[in-house]
Amino acid sequence: MEWQESFNIGIDVIDHQHRQILDYINRLEEIRVSGHRSKIQEVLEDLIDYTQSHFSFEENLLMQVNYQYLPSHKGIHDLFVKRLNEYRQRFEKGEAVENDLYRLLSKWLINHIQHDDQDYVDAVRDNMIRYLRTQEETKGKSWFSRIFS
Template sequence: MSYCTWDSSLSIGIEEIDKQHHRIVDYINELDDANVSKDRDKVSKVLVGLTDYTKTHFIYEENLLRKSGYPLSDSHQKVHNTFIAHMDKFRLRHEQGEDVARPLMAELRIWLTNHIKKDDADYAPYAKKIQNIDKSWSDRMVSKLFS
């Protein structure tokens, strides 16, 4: 059974964002698998992958917010920056030998769910307008950031 499950309540109705959020959920489950198997090297690799992917997702999302004219894009970016700093602290603690996987997974599941349902749902109407107008922008950004 998955530690964190993706369901329709986490969808904000923007295909690319939903796809990226789903990948983050997958990373959380990979972290759980690595933790259950007591594989510190795998935990390390998943932490790096999760952090790097999340940073890239945030870059995509923040560009989308600016392009769509979302009025709270600066404060949304600050939330992202705070989250990444928090993730980096967990990575450092892991590198210093602390077992952080379980508490990190718990925080990630709660944070991601709350962030998607509140913060991301708030910008969705703005982003949907731009997504419908300029689909090629999204394709170019995805290619640039995730290829």
């Protein structure tokens, strides 16, 4: 699966992490075909780890900008991590889940990016601008007081 322009939500750091997840999904697909179980296990673990830290990063960012739908967004993340772990367990028991997993991952990721993630972009951008403006005002004030005190 190739990255497409429409997958970008316009926040560089997040877009970069989403691309990284897509790379993991593609790697999983490549080795799924070659069939080395230990390799599959390795990629699966990296993928789950990376996805979890990406979710934490995103939730942290949304918390900082007071995103009002953070609880439900976090709920979606948690549910997805739960599903991934269920797959991991089934894989460890010897079940051939790679095919289903690949389909779930690619569908879920694109859908989540284009809908759920897209929804927070404006809130993040507005609050970032507001934050930068306050920073500037504070800087301006201290500059002002240094000159005129």
